Amino acid sequence: MRRSDxxxxxxVKKEPVNTIDDVNSKVLKGLSMAGLxxxxxxxxxxxxxxxxxxxxxxxxxxxxxxxxxxxxxxxTRALLRSxxxxxxxTPARPGPRPRNTSRIPSRAKPDLQPGTKLIRTWRGRQYExxxxxxxxxxxxxxxxxxxxxFRGLTAIAEKITGAHWSGPRFFGLNKAGASR
Numbered sequence: 001m002r003r004s005d006x007x008x009x010x011x012v013k014k015e016p017v018n019t020i021d022d023v024n025s026k027v028l029k030g031l032s033m034a035g036l037x038x039x040x041x042x043x044x045x046x047x048x049x050x051x052x053x054x055x056x057x058x059x060x061x062x063x064x065x066x067x068x069x070x071x072x073x074x075x076t077r078a079l080l081r082s083x084x085x086x087x088x089x090t091p092a093r094p095g096p097r098p099r100n101t102s103r104i105p106s107r108a109k110p111d112l113q114p115g116t117k118l119i120r121t122w123r124g125r126q127y128e129x130x131x132x133x134x135x136x137x138x139x140x141x142x143x144x145x146x147x148x149x150f151r152g153l154t155a156i157a158e159k160i161t162g163a164h165w166s167g168p169r170f171f172g173l174n175k176a177g178a179s180r
Contacts, residue, residue, distance in 0.1 A: 028057055036060070118153075118171045120160075127160055129153070129171070 031039065036056045040049035043063050049056050072080070112118075114133040119126060130144045141149025145156045153167025161170070168174050 028060055112173075118173075120171050122160060122170075129156055 028036070028039075033053060033056075036053065037049050039060060040056060043060065050059065112131040114131055116131040118129040118131070120129075121127070127145070132142050132144055132149065134142050141151050143150045143153060143156060145159070150156050150159075153171055153173075154165065155167070157165035157167045157170035166174075
């Protein structure tokens with residue numbers, strides 16, 4: 001390509017009006033909140049002005065910019081209307097939660113067969129719990145530890161540690177306990 005074939009177009013710099021400093025900043029910034037609200041009602045008039053000064057200033061600047069440079073094109077307005085319609089038809093959150101349900105999903109209880117031994121070493125000592133048949137558990141407990149029967153593993157974990165522990169977690173029956 002020859003140098004004579006290259007055309008250099010003059011570069012036109014259009015600086016967009018994007019900030020409050022570009023549009024009547026001294027006038028707008030000097031107004032009181034009452035003055036800004038009056039100006040808002042005069043220029044916008046469709047809704048109540050925001051209660052935050054910086055938001056009023058931004059929106060007034062945008063309306064001024066729109067008057068000087070033109071507003072949104074038809075395609076952008078249609079896209080915004082479509083997005084608003086879709087947002088209004090989509091529920092913000094699911095319906096009310098049924099009563100007596102927790103927010104945390106319950107974990108599936110491990111299926112422990114009768115006769116299963118749960119062994120845990122804690123602070124250098126080994127502890128053994130035997131799973132009993134739930135239907136024929138003697139003394140009302142399903143788990144046997146140290147000659148006593150217990151209804152759940154948590155009571156056994158508390159007896160061993162002296163503090164409140166989740167029984168399934170203490171004996172490694174769920175993911176959180178398995179990593180310990």
